[in-house]
Amino acid sequence: MKIQVEGENLNVSEVEELGLANSNVFGTAMRAALPLGIKNINIDLSKTDYMDCSGLGALVALHNIARNQNGDISVNLANPAPQVQQMFELTRMDQFFPMAHA
Amino acid sequence: MRALLICPAERPEVVNLAQTMPLGLVPLVGKNILEYWLEHLVTKGVGEVTLLVSDRPDQIKAFVGNGGRWGLNVEVVVEPWELPLHFARTKYLTNSKDEWLEEPDDVIVMDYVPGLAQYPLFKSYAGWFAALQAWMPHAVTMNRIGVHEIKPGVWAGRRVRVSPTAYLEGPCFLGEGVTIGPLTTIGPMAVLEDHVVVEAGSEISHSFIGPDTMVGKLTEVKNSLAWGSTLINWKTNSCVTVPDPILLCALNGKSSRARSTGWLRQLSSLYSKNKEDFQGLWKHLLMNKEG
Numbered sequence: 001m002k003i004q005v006e007g008e009n010l011n012v013s014e015v016e017e018l019g020l021a022n023s024n025v026f027g028t029a030m031r032a033a034l035p036l037g038i039k040n041i042n043i044d045l046s047k048t049d050y051m052d053c054s055g056l057g058a059l060v061a062l063h064n065i066a067r068n069q070n071g072d073i074s075v076n077l078a079n080p081a082p083q084v085q086q087m088f089e090l091t092r093m094d095q096f097f098p099m100a101h102a
Numbered sequence: 103m104r105a106l107l108i109c110p111a112e113r114p115e116v117v118n119l120a121q122t123m124p125l126g127l128v129p130l131v132g133k134n135i136l137e138y139w140l141e142h143l144v145t146k147g148v149g150e151v152t153l154l155v156s157d158r159p160d161q162i163k164a165f166v167g168n169g170g171r172w173g174l175n176v177e178v179v180v181e182p183w184e185l186p187l188h189f190a191r192t193k194y195l196t197n198s199k200d201e202w203l204e205e206p207d208d209v210i211v212m213d214y215v216p217g218l219a220q221y222p223l224f225k226s227y228a229g230w231f232a233a234l235q236a237w238m239p240h241a242v243t244m245n246r247i248g249v250h251e252i253k254p255g256v257w258a259g260r261r262v263r264v265s266p267t268a269y270l271e272g273p274c275f276l277g278e279g280v281t282i283g284p285l286t287t288i289g290p291m292a293v294l295e296d297h298v299v300v301e302a303g304s305e306i307s308h309s310f311i312g313p314d315t316m317v318g319k320l321t322e323v324k325n326s327l328a329w330g331s332t333l334i335n336w337k338t339n340s341c342v343t344v345p346d347p348i349l350l351c352a353l354n355g356k357s358s359r360a361r362s363t364g365w366l367r368q369l370s371s372l373y374s375k376n377k378e379d380f381q382g383l384w385k386h387l388l389m390n391k392e393g
Contacts, residue, residue, distance in 0.1 A: 053345075053348065082338050086342045090321050090322060090323065
């Protein structure tokens, strides 16, 4: 997983999976990398080929933590693979997270 | 009269439909495709059917038997691969032509439901869903035991339980033993096959839910074919195996019964191995209860 800070953006990419096995690691890494002044968290899901409830829960937790830290912060997801998109739709999380497609 | 039916073998475009059974046995509004064809042939005056099967013939044989259920004499013939139509005709229609239905009805590849050749079932998931949509009005108006219209456009089989707070919008079909939980929205265009359970707050529209499937709380299934834990978006052809049973999973009565038997067996074997420990534990529990 790659985490880069660019001005007001925190860009996350190369997330291979987001599930029970690594959702805690993902959450810890994100919390550690969340400096003050960030306005957007952009997560590129193009490399993610597996996601389950724990992964979705980790994204919701990240969203809540970011909101508590700075009210204006937004979590944006991009380029989910069709299977991952299906998981978002099944759990209605597609209505919760703004989703961008390349 | 006689007819030759060919069960579709592999269809790579809809490979996930045939995960657990051959395509001929895939349910379509309460019955499978083979059943619809056998019923149709009876109405055409056919008495003898030769059924060519190459994919999982044992399952087909177990289902069809000798055809007595339909008043037919069905012979299941196993072929190593699916014969092309003209080749099957040359190989099997050797007797007097008068015995067979007239061409092209004499040899049928079950790639569509009777009367809807314009809707091929197995060319894509979208095609399959379009065929399902087109077939539903015919299927529900057939003489079917226990199927009744519970509100306009909503058809239900026997032993269906619908919560009073569920919202049903036709066209919609609920198979036998379906349970619909509170605050759910089912339809429009939803087909729930036998023994589907939909938990509270879920929404299902423009979708097919395969038999013995549980749709978990607050989930949304749209433009999809869901069967067990497999979820296929028929618009995008995307397929995912849902890893969380709380969202979508197979309900298999047989296996859960088997599991419970196994669990009891394990407990009894543990008891017989550690009788003294168990008796000690039991005494301890009783003493605590009395104390």
